[in-house]
Amino acid sequence: MEQFPPLSVLWIREGPSTKEKRENPGDLLQGTLDLLILKALARGSMHGYGVAEWIHQTSEDVLKVEEGALYPALHRLELRGLLSAEWGISDNNRRAKYYSLTAAGRKQLAQETEFWRRMSGAVARILQTA
């Protein structure tokens, strides 16, 4: 039942080491995953599975996230203070960890969104001129 992604470049993975990642904050792919998470949580608190599902559905399965990679990213954002987390009970009565945006997270989301807008606009213009 594997679904192969049409755009392999957006096959989002975590790099070999988080430490290395954090030393390169401008990394496109990681930034992308972070942005997706922040965006997912902008609508309210959600557990990790919910975030994964939301990315699948809203990107109409175009963006395929290796689901496990979500968690180090979530934890990293939590450590950076962009997310807060608390344990709660899920709809089906399971213990689950719910993440939500903090004020800093909201600000970060706004900045990142703006950055992406400008970036994709620029890329689109470049592609049109070609």
Added chain:
Amino acid sequence: MFSEWVNETWLRVKGLWKRPQLDRDLNDEVAFHLAMREEKNRRAGIVGEEAHYAARRQFGNATSLKERSREMWTFVSIESLWQDLRYAVRMLLKNPAFTAVAVITLALGIGANTAIFSVINGVLLTPLPCKNPQQIVAMKQNDSLMNVIDIQRQMRSFSQGGGINTEDMDYTSGPEPVRIRAALVDAGFLETLGIPPMLGRILSPEDDVKGGPQLVVVSYSFWQDFLSSDPHAIGKTIALGGNDYNVIGVMPAAFALPREHADVFVSLWVGYPEAAPFRGVHFMHTYWRLNPGVSLTQARAEMSTIDRRLAEQYPDTERGRQKIFLPLHELVAGNVRPALLVLFGAVVFVLLIACANFAGLLVARAAARRQELVIRAALGAGKARLIRQALTESLLLSIIGGLVGLLLANWGTRLLLSLKPAALERFNGLQMDSRVLLFVFGVSVLTGIIFGIAPAWSVARADFATSIKEGGRSTTAGPSGNLLRKSLVTAEFALALVLLVGAGLLIKGFSHLRSVNPGFNPQGVMTMRLQLPATRYAEIPPQTQFRRAVLTRLNSLPGAQAAMVTDIPLGGVYIAHRIVIDGQPVPIGAEPQVQTLSVMGDYFHVMQIPIRAGRDFTPTDREGQPLVAIVNEQFVKEFFPRSNPIGARIDWIRAPHPPLWMTIVGVAADVRHSGLNQPVEPAVYAPFSQSDEPWRRWMTLAIRTSGPAPGLLDQVKQHVWNVDRQIPLSDVHSLVELMAVSLDQERFNMSLLGIFAALALILATVGVYGLMAYTVSQRTHEIGVRVAVGAQRHDVLSLVVREGAKLAFIGIAIGIAAAFVLTRLMASLLFAVKPTDPATFAGVAILLAVVALAACYIPARRATRIDPLVALRYD
């Protein structure tokens, strides 16, 4: 940015102790995700197991993700340090023998070294309690006040200078008469040392004149004991030696004299006007402060011109006197310096041996664990991780050893000080030196680091595949590790031999010293000092009357024989006079100097000093009768080498009088007056009653009892006080005690070096034993093969013993060569033993060899018990 960092660090720190919680949360989170995904997969129509596996596939490598999150949440380095530490502790506990030996080795090394270093440091390097002590020089010879005044006036090298003579005085303002020590000084003395008084003032030049006011500066302890720490003590009157003195100053507690002890300070002109004007009374220790920029050499040169001038002006007393200056510190510490330096050397050797042993242990252990390290490396442990693990272990050992060493050091320093050799007594501020401890600790930690890392380093660089393959059958850790250990053991033996030879020489010298005949029989003799106050005993007749009365009473005690002498042998002091011998003219200034002892009663009989020729004194040798003297054998040897001294006439030199010839009536056996290891000097004994020196107002009682005499002291006191109620008794000793005290310094040297040598021997033995035991265990397989092909018990035995013995013998040979060179340095500490004494060298070499063989024999015997069947299956 910063607040983010703080927040993150805080979460991580929380993560450290919430570790189990964190793990559970991570697991739960992942499990929840998987469960949800599996459920969805099922709803999508995937059946059975497949739903589960699909969920897992979609998730990816859960373990590695969890690990990454975990890393994020905590400090990995701290966690792995903790892990290393726990592992290290487990390993150390698993090998208690190894751990104990390593810790003891280090602790002994650190403890002993710190204790000794502290004492040496204190004695050789600690400044004396005076202002700018490096500017102060002391004259090696004593001098008279008149000369001090001339030098003060003429020397340009010195800014200040002064002299001190201490003597006993009676303090009679208290309920009982008390003997105290008075310093007779000139005004320059306290000024030169430069410590200001705590209360009041010190003596001024105006006070320090003939007929000056009777003023006294007191020490802190005197102020405490006799003036009850009265802050208004200044202006009080106290009675000293029968005179009233006005207290003008109190010195601070930190003030101490360089060589002397004194409770009170009075002007020499005031306290002892009889002696002050005599240029020939060379009885003051003098101290001088160099002007800034003036070197000792310059001062010495200037002094020699002044010496010449004095000798021309006052040939009677000053000719042939050459004054030599020494830095104050050298003078004070000078006589203990050689002993301390030898001990210092011993300490360094023990430290080296301890470190070598520790290093050997680490190398052996690393070799034994090489297999483990190689496997860990092959499984992916990084080089850094392996080294960190090894380092953690050896550092842990170093630290434990250091802590135990700290206890030993503390205890050892106190032990050393409690042995209290007289020479160390004035350095009362000695204590364990923390800088020294840090240094020694640092050395052992460094050893731990170097020899702890090296094996891990070599493993980290090694080719794993070969190592693992070879591991099973290899006999040892490879030739290099073994060579290192062997060299360490050899070096230990060489060092131990040097120490043992040193200790052996001292022990031999000490036993020589103990068997020296002091010249008298110390058993059962009690001694004590009496001093008559100048006020009531200024002239000879009352002194003689007092002495006779005391002796008559004491001799009436049952079983007691009493006599008196000016200064008792081994008491540390005597009076020396220059003499002329009738018929042996010598140029003025070249008259020989002899010990002069006044006696009363049956002194030679009481002390059991044999009379070799002529006769003893008799009761008729008294005032009004012909003057008589008894000389010692050394006197005869020097002045009458070929003629009969009996009947010859001698006299003290003194310019103004006509000769007062004393006739020599007897020759007494030599007595070691100044100490058992000091040469005998020519001595003249004369009766107190015929003395014409009224300043000899002191005397030492010698009382021999046939058996133990409890209560004797009280009886003596009563009898003395029946004669004169105001005479204090002091310096009560038995002669046996004085004998023991005179050996203190030597006993101290010997015991310390002996302890070090024993330590060295133990450490070296442990070293060779450890090496051989380890070699045997490593060669179990090989030995098994040898036995299987027919090697006999003694073949195996000699195989092992020979290997260990070879190392020990090489070490012993090197040690002998080194000792041959090094023991010269301790020649000055040896009494009647040559530093290259062949018997000591041979004895020590044999001792070490035997010990080494014994240490090898135990593992060798174990080797003979190896069962070839078991051994061949061993790996």
